[in-house]
Amino acid sequence: MRPAQLKRTAWGRLEPGGPVASDQRSSASASRYLPIADHGLIGDLRSVALVGTNGTIDWYCCSRFDGPSVFASILDADRGGAFELAADVPARTKQFYFPDTNVLITRFFAEDGVGEIQDFMPIVDDSREADRHRLIRRVVCVRGSLPFRARVAPRFDYASQPHTLHMEDSHAIFESASLSLALTASVPIERDGSDVWSVFKLHEGEIAVFALDRVGDSVVPRSCPLAEAEREFTATVRFWRKWLSASRYRGRWREMVHRSALTLKLLTYAPTGAIVAAPTTSLPEHIGGGRNWDYRYVWIRDAAFCVYALLRLGFTDEAEAFMSFLSNHVDLRHCNDSGPLQIMYGIDGRSELPERELHHLEGYQGSAPVRIGNAAVDQFQLDIYGALIDSIYLYDKWGKSISSQSWDSIVAVVDWVCDNWDRPDEGVWETRGGRKNFLYSRLMCWVAIERAMRMANRRGLPADIARWRRARDTIYRRIMQRGWSDKRAAFVQHEGDDVLDAALLMMPLTKFIAPTDPKWLATLDALGEQLVSDSLVYRYDPQASPDGLQGAEGTFSICSFWYVEALTRAGRLEEARLAFEKMLTYANHLGLYAEEIGHTGEQLGNFPQAFTHLSLISAAFNLDRHLG
Known part of the structure; x- marks a missing residue:
């Protein structure tokens, strides 16, 4: 799908065109916030991100729970910042956790296919890599074919601190006075002012990966190819299942x-x-x-x-x-x-x-x-x-x-x-x-x-x-x-x-x-x-x-x-x-x-x-x- 087929909402979000989507957009304008309950949680034992049933990360404080927010559209839909990722056609969505883990799956059911976003934050020990605070979003088409859209719009320090954007090879570097983040993607990304966006189409069995890392000091930008994302997914699933296996509860609930x-x-x-x-x-x-x-x-x-x-x-x-x-x-x-x-x-x-x-x-x-x-x-x-x-x-x-x-x-x-x-x-x-x-x-x-x-x-x-x-x-x-x-x-x-x-x-x-x-x-x-x-x-x-x-x-x-x-x-x-x-x-x-x-x-x-x-x-x- 060509970028020209995307329309921009009043608050800068990308939405699909077409008469059905326009009706949905009118409805969305009346209620710009998802219900609080329409979210899942991922984290790395240092911070967390809230992921909406629409695929948007609308709350994330990088590096620690009480740190300044990077995405806070849950507190201000216009100014707070968000990481949007969703099917680029009208679709029903459902969310669940990968069994016995904190890996969150958001599924999109559309006319021509079914896709899902696998959201997780790898659990890292106290080594230098822990300072990366990597957030991985793995997009998979599981049936048919499906177009997707993404928009990454960080707003640092509770949307009070401006940032610059540098595009370097496969990286987009968002730099503010107090924090820098690097976005890598396995699909092309484009600049939109100080934000980036992407439109791509996946066929059954195909995968795309987005990874957002904190960088600076001794942590340098690093790509996240499909094979590495697979290893990180497997390791994260293994961590949570091993932890949960210590539970002694065998009751009804x-x-x-x-x-x-x-x-x-x-x-x-x-x-x-x-x-x-x-x-x-x-x-x-x-x-x-x-x-x-x-x-x-x-x-x-x-x-x-x-x-x-x-x-x-x-x-x-x-x-x-x-x-x-x-x-x-x-x-x-x-x-x-x-x-x-x-x-x-x-x-x-x-x-x-x-x-x-x-x-x-x-x-x-x-x-x-x-x-x-x-x-x-x-x-x-x-x-x-x-x-x-x-x-x-x-x-x-x-x-x-x-x-x-x-x-x-x-x-x-x-x-x-x-x-x-x-x-x-x-x-x-x-x-x-x-x-x-x-x-x-x-x-x-x-x-x-x-x-x-x-x-x-x-x-x-x-x-x-x-x-x-x-x-x-x-x-x-x-x-x-x-x-x-x-x-x-x-x-x-x-x-x-x-x-x-x-x-x-x-x-x-x-x-x-x-x-x-x-x-x-x-x-x-x-x-x-x-x-x-x-x-x-x-x-x-x-x-x-x-x-x-x-x-x-x-x-x-x-x-x-x-x-x-x-x-x-x-x-x-x-x-x-x-x-x-x-x-x-x-x-x-x-x-x-x-x-x-x-x-x-x-x-x-x-x-x-x-x-x-x-x-x-x-x-x-x-x-x-x-x-x-």
């Missing part, structure tokens, strides 16, 4: 559990062992609203729960890597007024994460502002200590015994918790409506002390057990007396009110209260009546408990899986199984979840979210065990 495990692994930053909460920023919790946050960091709470989920499945290396992150980058014995821990850190362990707004980007479907950094880093949250100590306890039990130095750090943390558990804080949901005496924060302080006592007793480690026991028991009595509302006949979000909170679902999960205790069963019923909608669970009612933020939000998927587990432990297995199966229908076509589910079932918030996938693993594991 093996495919969903393993997809969640593979996703959690993708969210791991190999150089430090950090686990990010999500690989994106500013995908909205409410379309058009301002609840748009940067999740590309290490939340101590999220990462600690991830360790629990991975240990459950038998992945001890990831737990060990996170423990190394803590020991190398977090000084638990250093303490200020906010305690020895921040709620989050950078993937390299840095403590400063200044939040700023990028006003030149319109945001997903106009959901502004777009934010980078996260001001919640300065919040005071007590629940993180329970999550951390619980994960260390499980690692010590199921993984490797912790060192004497680590125990000294734990003692320092628990001593601090004993002195500070009674302080009001911002709470697990990071509300910006002022500090309160949240029940969940008290609960997790109890967990921190109780798990440390278990470790000390099991291994005979030195500790002031008498002091710890007094603090633990005082917290227990405080929760039972002031966290219970006779008026509501349930445990409540914080002292002095009658508001419900889905975080309370963790009470039996942490073994604070028996799952069949009458008070807990009454609370479970109250949560089901007030916060549950068709298995979906809201975190809390912001009208009843103002959180200092504007706009509404959807149901919170981690809470929905907590609800399944709470029902399971209460012996309500039919309800639990139905709720779990319903939750599976809210996953996207690849089994991935964003943070929230909207009113009509759409996925909202940063995508995919580690918190949701780890809670799916835990719910499936426990429901399986109880069903027998």
Whole structure:
């Protein structure tokens, strides 16, 4: 097909001509963004790319999760930059993962043929080649013949930094002040200003390859011929299958559990062992609203729960890597007024994460502002200590015994918790409506002390057990007396009110209260009546408990899986199984979840979210065990 047959859209994208395509283009102009759920994820354990069902990479931060974006059309369809690759005729598309891997296949079904794009990022060790951060897009015609089109339009540093283009032999070099990328292709590419495009046709069995590399310093441009792309594909498939083979899960929901495990692994930053909460920023919790946050960091709470989920499945290396992150980058014995821990850190362990707004980007479907950094880093949250100590306890039990130095750090943390558990804080949901005496924060302080006592007793480690026991028991009595509302006949979000909170679902999960205790069963019923909608669970009612933020939000998927587990432990297995199966229908076509589910079932918030996938693993594991 000749380049003249391509037409340019208002925002510079290449689209096929013809009357059918024109109708599709009119539809596309009305909605310039794919749904958040219409994406798959690939990565190299350092960064990731989101690939839409239309074949476009519309989110990619080269070299690291929290680096400046190269492609960000998911946050601004006009200015964000993208790597488009698709059939050049009207076609239906479907996406799936190559079995038991994170290699993503996008298939195009057209009148004259079927083709597919195989997207992956090779996994490289800590050698110099790891700095290449290669992204490979292999195009295959599997039936008939099919024309394809490509357009590579990087926009460096969140589309704020200009770049130049140099064409050298088979390479296109995109150079900006802070980053240079080299594109190689096995088909001809043409210049279009500072971008490149290509139109080519493949017949059955033919393959074309595009490879995008970071270059500079000691990494030089290198072509990616068909044979090398084949070797890289085979090696990448082998890596993911070997990793997944360590899973011990053999239950009913093996495919969903393993997809969640593979996703959690993708969210791991190999150089430090950090686990990010999500690989994106500013995908909205409410379309058009301002609840748009940067999740590309290490939340101590999220990462600690991830360790629990991975240990459950038998992945001890990831737990060990996170423990190394803590020991190398977090000084638990250093303490200020906010305690020895921040709620989050950078993937390299840095403590400063200044939040700023990028006003030149319109945001997903106009959901502004777009934010980078996260001001919640300065919040005071007590629940993180329970999550951390619980994960260390499980690692010590199921993984490797912790060192004497680590125990000294734990003692320092628990001593601090004993002195500070009674302080009001911002709470697990990071509300910006002022500090309160949240029940969940008290609960997790109890967990921190109780798990440390278990470790000390099991291994005979030195500790002031008498002091710890007094603090633990005082917290227990405080929760039972002031966290219970006779008026509501349930445990409540914080002292002095009658508001419900889905975080309370963790009470039996942490073994604070028996799952069949009458008070807990009454609370479970109250949560089901007030916060549950068709298995979906809201975190809390912001009208009843103002959180200092504007706009509404959807149901919170981690809470929905907590609800399944709470029902399971209460012996309500039919309800639990139905709720779990319903939750599976809210996953996207690849089994991935964003943070929230909207009113009509759409996925909202940063995508995919580690918190949701780890809670799916835990719910499936426990429901399986109880069903027998």
